[in-house]
Amino acid sequence: MQKHLIIFAKNPRIGRVKTRLARDIGRVPAWVFYRRMLSLMTKRLSACKGWTTWLAISPDDAPKRCFPVQRVKWMKQGTGDLGARLGRPTQILPPGPFIVVGTDIPDIRPIHIHKAFRLLGHKDAVFGPCTDGGFWLVGLKRHGAKVNPYRKKVRWSHPETLQDCLANLKTAKVGFIDVLDDIDTLNDLEKWQDKERGAF
Numbered sequence: 001m002q003k004h005l006i007i008f009a010k011n012p013r014i015g016r017v018k019t020r021l022a023r024d025i026g027r028v029p030a031w032v033f034y035r036r037m038l039s040l041m042t043k044r045l046s047a048c049k050g051w052t053t054w055l056a057i058s059p060d061d062a063p064k065r066c067f068p069v070q071r072v073k074w075m076k077q078g079t080g081d082l083g084a085r086l087g088r089p090t091q092i093l094p095p096g097p098f099i100v101v102g103t104d105i106p107d108i109r110p111i112h113i114h115k116a117f118r119l120l121g122h123k124d125a126v127f128g129p130c131t132d133g134g135f136w137l138v139g140l141k142r143h144g145a146k147v148n149p150y151r152k153k154v155r156w157s158h159p160e161t162l163q164d165c166l167a168n169l170k171t172a173k174v175g176f177i178d179v180l181d182d183i184d185t186l187n188d189l190e191k192w193q194d195k196e197r198g199a200f
Contacts, residue, residue, distance in 0.1 A: 001096035003051035003117050006089055008077065009038055009069075009103050011062035018104070024186035033183070035068055038103045042069040045101075048110045051117065054093075056100075058085070083150030090142055099126075099139035104182040106192060112137070112177060119175035125149060126175045127166075133159035136180050147172050 010017050014031045022030035046053035046069075053072045057064075060076035075092065077085040089098050097120045101108060112128065116139045119126045124147045128137030134157070140147055149165035158164075166174065183189050 002094055003096055004054060004089070004093050004098035005045060005051045005113055006054045006056050006075070006098060006100045007042060007045065007072070007103060008056050008058070008085075008100060009067060010058050011066055012038060012068070013066070018184075020184045021186065021189065025189070033189070034103070037106060037183075039068040040106070041101075041103050041108065042072055045108070045110060045113060046071040048113070050110075050114060051099075054089075056085075056089070082156050083154050086138060087148065087150050090140065095142070097139060097141050099137060101128075101137050102182060104184070105136045105180050106183065107180050108136070112180075115177050119177065122173070123175035124172035125169055126177060127162060128177045129162055129179050130181050131179060132181070133163070134161040135165070136182060137177065138165075 012031065012035045015022070015027045017034040018030040021033065042053065042055065054075050055067065055069055055072045056075045056077045057067065058077040060078065064074060075089070078088050086100055089100070097117065099113060099116050116126045116128065116137060120139050120141050124141050126137070126139040127135045130136050138149065140149075147169065149168050151168045154164040154168075155161055181188065183192060
């Protein structure tokens with residue numbers, strides 16, 4: 001069965017993306033950062049032959065020309081809360097396991113995606129945790145209703161977000177990969193930049 005990697009992305013409009021970061025650094029620099037991450041992530045992850053890369057866009061009527069990406073297939077996120085949108089690929093994708101990531105995790109590398117798909121070979125679900133209690137990656141094997149992390153209420157953008165999802169998977173086999181963090185604030189951005197400088 002084919003493997004699917006889905007990158008969730010918002011229409012990159014000034015003032016509509018990275019709003020928390022924009023409060024710290026301004027709307028235009030936050031928009032520039034988002035577009036840079038969106039382009040970098042899709043280019044880095046779609047270059048791999050081990051999966052099909054999809055860009056799931058929001059809102060559904062956002063023009064494709066607004067997204068600085070290439071070499072991807074397109075889908076709409078649809079309506080509803082984040083849980084409804086994260087679960088929608090189960091209904092519309094061709095058969096095979098799928099992984100969803102966001103666009104603001106600059107440390108994502110293809111090795112992380114390979115690792116997650118390997119885990120889905122013998123797990124029902126896989127998560128990449130964040131230190132804030134959420135997750136930067138979720139993957140599902142897609143074999144029945146028992147594997148639905150969003151079946152009951154999940155507190156999104158909350159310190160217990162990941163735990164709420166795990167509570168919905170009590171009968172499933174769940175695996176975990178590396179802890180990574182997204183860039184939401186100036187502090188997040190500066191920590192990541194310091195780490196990048198330290199790598200050289």
